[in-house]
Amino acid sequence: MCGIIGIVGRTAVAPRLVESLRRLEYRGYDSAGVAAIVDGKLERRRAVGKLRALDEHLAAEPLGGTVGIGHVRWATHGAPTEANAHPHASGRVMAVHNGIIENYAELKAELIAKGRTFESQTDTEVAVQLIDQYLSEGQAPLAAFQSALARFQGAYALAVLIEGEDRLVLGARRGSPLVVGYGDGEMFIGSDALAVGPFTNRVAYLDEGDVVAIDDTSARILDAAGHDAIRPVRVIPASAALVEKGNYRHFMEKEIHEQPDSCQHTLAAYVDPVALKASPPADVDFKALNRIQIVACGTASYAGLIGKYLIERIAGLPVDVEVSSEFRYREAALSPGTLAVAVSQSGETADTLAALRFCKAQGLVTAAIVNAHQSTMAREADVLWPTHAGPEIGVASTKAFTAQVSVMAALAVAAAAQRGRIDAAQEAHLVHVLLEAPRLISESLQVEDTIREIAHELGRARDVLYLGRGAMYPLALEGALKLKEISYIHAEGYAAGELKHGPIALIEEDTPVIVIAPSDSLFEKTASNMAEVIARGARVIMITDAEGQRHAPPGARVVTAPACDPLIAPLVFAGAIQLLAYYTAVQKGADVDQPRNLAKSVTVE
Numbered sequence: 001m002c003g004i005i006g007i008v009g010r011t012a013v014a015p016r017l018v019e020s021l022r023r024l025e026y027r028g029y030d031s032a033g034v035a036a037i038v039d040g041k042l043e044r045r046r047a048v049g050k051l052r053a054l055d056e057h058l059a060a061e062p063l064g065g066t067v068g069i070g071h072v073r074w075a076t077h078g079a080p081t082e083a084n085a086h087p088h089a090s091g092r093v094m095a096v097h098n099g100i101i102e103n104y105a106e107l108k109a110e111l112i113a114k115g116r117t118f119e120s121q122t123d124t125e126v127a128v129q130l131i132d133q134y135l136s137e138g139q140a141p142l143a144a145f146q147s148a149l150a151r152f153q154g155a156y157a158l159a160v161l162i163e164g165e166d167r168l169v170l171g172a173r174r175g176s177p178l179v180v181g182y183g184d185g186e187m188f189i190g191s192d193a194l195a196v197g198p199f200t201n202r203v204a205y206l207d208e209g210d211v212v213a214i215d216d217t218s219a220r221i222l223d224a225a226g227h228d229a230i231r232p233v234r235v236i237p238a239s240a241a242l243v244e245k246g247n248y249r250h251f252m253e254k255e256i257h258e259q260p261d262s263c264q265h266t267l268a269a270y271v272d273p274v275a276l277k278a279s280p281p282a283d284v285d286f287k288a289l290n291r292i293q294i295v296a297c298g299t300a301s302y303a304g305l306i307g308k309y310l311i312e313r314i315a316g317l318p319v320d321v322e323v324s325s326e327f328r329y330r331e332a333a334l335s336p337g338t339l340a341v342a343v344s345q346s347g348e349t350a351d352t353l354a355a356l357r358f359c360k361a362q363g364l365v366t367a368a369i370v371n372a373h374q375s376t377m378a379r380e381a382d383v384l385w386p387t388h389a390g391p392e393i394g395v396a397s398t399k400a401f402t403a404q405v406s407v408m409a410a411l412a413v414a415a416a417a418q419r420g421r422i423d424a425a426q427e428a429h430l431v432h433v434l435l436e437a438p439r440l441i442s443e444s445l446q447v448e449d450t451i452r453e454i455a456h457e458l459g460r461a462r463d464v465l466y467l468g469r470g471a472m473y474p475l476a477l478e479g480a481l482k483l484k485e486i487s488y489i490h491a492e493g494y495a496a497g498e499l500k501h502g503p504i505a506l507i508e509e510d511t512p513v514i515v516i517a518p519s520d521s522l523f524e525k526t527a528s529n530m531a532e533v534i535a536r537g538a539r540v541i542m543i544t545d546a547e548g549q550r551h552a553p554p555g556a557r558v559v560t561a562p563a564c565d566p567l568i569a570p571l572v573f574a575g576a577i578q579l580l581a582y583y584t585a586v587q588k589g590a591d592v593d594q595p596r597n598l599a600k601s602v603t604v605e
């Protein structure tokens with residue numbers, strides 16, 4: 001949502017804050033700001049828009065000091081204006097915030113009644129003013145901070161500077177992540193390990209309700225009850241600290257091409273290539289389960305839907321999938337013997353976390369398929385099923401999606417074997433199929449010239465339809481989401497068989513219809529649906545394999561993917577839809593890695 005950083009350092013703080021914010025920009029880019037303690041006084045610089053606007057502001061008006069805080073914003077309360085940009089200031093306090101203080105209106109009214117005036121529409125300014133209010137009433141800095149935190153309802157990660165405390169940054173987390181970075185004679189707090197990655201690889205993850213005070217050499221951590229607490233310091237892998245685009249134009253392009261590797265790394269944790277057995281890293285007794293309930297948002301929910309198709313077909317185990325934002329509030333009836341599975345790249349998505357907690361409170365065993373292994377979901381779920389996609393920076397999810405699908409495919413095989421739905425020879429065959437996926441994904445990405453040409457045409461479209469059957473239906477939904485979010489073209493995904501029940505009315509002369517149709521048992525059915533749209537003037541773009549290509553209708557543009565087993569078809573066919581969205585957005589000149597109105601990690605409802 002938003003990204004925050006705090007530094008008690010030994011060298012000029014402003015460039016370091018900006019360096020860190022560059023790694024956090026995936027969390028929000030409506031505005032950015034930094035503050036520092038300069039000669040005992042608080043100073044800040046803020047700018048609307050992407051980080052480069054702040055860079056320019058800092059070049060024109062440099063900011064000194066070695067202790068500071070910084071923020072990139074994804075606007076919730078108040079438009080993206082400079083007045084609403086963080087850090088917010090009041091009296092002796094400046095602070096940056098990720099999350100939403102839900103009772104801000106009530107607190108604001110109380111502060112106005114005390115004679116305070118506000119310069120922004122944000123909930124954060126209310127938080128800042130409340131801390132300052134307690135300071136002005138004579139409380140010491142940490143006590144004033146804790147008094148204010150005790151009044152907040154909602155979610156927050158905060159970093160706070162206090163005038164008169166030259167070598168101190170205060171932080172706190174509830175509902176939004178915060179890490180502490182341990183440097184050499186300097187200390188850091190930040191939204192994630194990436195944020196402190198340029199300065200240290202020693203990181204502690206704060207727990208819910210923790211408060212922290214960092215100075216030059218130490219972090220004092222207090223738990224939710226206000227008792228001194230110790231959080232283990234971990235050495236984070238280099239991959240978490242390294243986020244560079246290399247020779248690629250965009251992170252999204254790089255991440256699409258990383259998929260053979262990320263899929264291989266993920267599968268390596270879920271299958272034994274020697275014994276040819278599925279061996280998930282955390283044991284779940286699939287025989288004892290009656291049902292799986294998957295909760296997730298956006299792309300992760302489509303990975304869950306693919307999981308439903310695979311797990312039900314191969315393992316015969318019922319799977320329900322629901323978007324977390326609905327699931328969390330509808331008082332779902334959950335039966336014993338259900339395993340609740342949260343799927344999330346970030347492990348911090350507010351709705352999915354709430355859905356996971358709801359299931360846990362109902363007494364279900366919970367599992368989390370997450371890419372951020374130290375995230376809140378990873379830590380709160382009973383079972384951790386990690387994906388190994390590495391840091392995903394592009395706001396449009398690509399490699400995290402295929403890593404989630406890889407886990408689903410491996411779990412389907414594990415569940416089928418445990419439940420006696422397949423014998424050892426069939427399990428060995430399916431594991432062999434899984435192990436072929438990275439190579440086939442790599443082959444599937446060798447279609448860029450064709451895709452560039454098609455993207456040129458797609459870029460002119462007003463509406464685009466995606467069709468698929470079976471596990472290709474969720475992929476059609478994902479294709480439409482990818483195109484919408486980065487190229488801003490209206491797109492919808494449909495189950496191919498549903499078309500004639502309404503959506504076919506949308507087809508006009510030249511409407512592009514992207515049909516994902518591997519030559520599987522459903523191919524002929526999908527081919528009939530293709531004929532139906534062609535008869536009504538649609539321009540069909542068919543993503544298929546060599547066999548399917550032989551049956552392509554006249555006039556259809558064809559993107560050819562390698563032939564593969566249906567178990568891995570969602571992995572092998574994903575690349576084409578991602579590249580189509582990517583090149584269409586590039587061709588339109590859109591900001592691929594930072595599409596308008598979006599943020600990578602949605603930590604508010």
Ligand code: M6R
Nearest residue numbers: 298299300344345346349396397
């Ligand atoms: O971090 P999560 O996987 O929980 O995020 C879920 C969605 O917000 C995310 O997949 C979103 O839909 C992406 N922008 C899709 O590209």
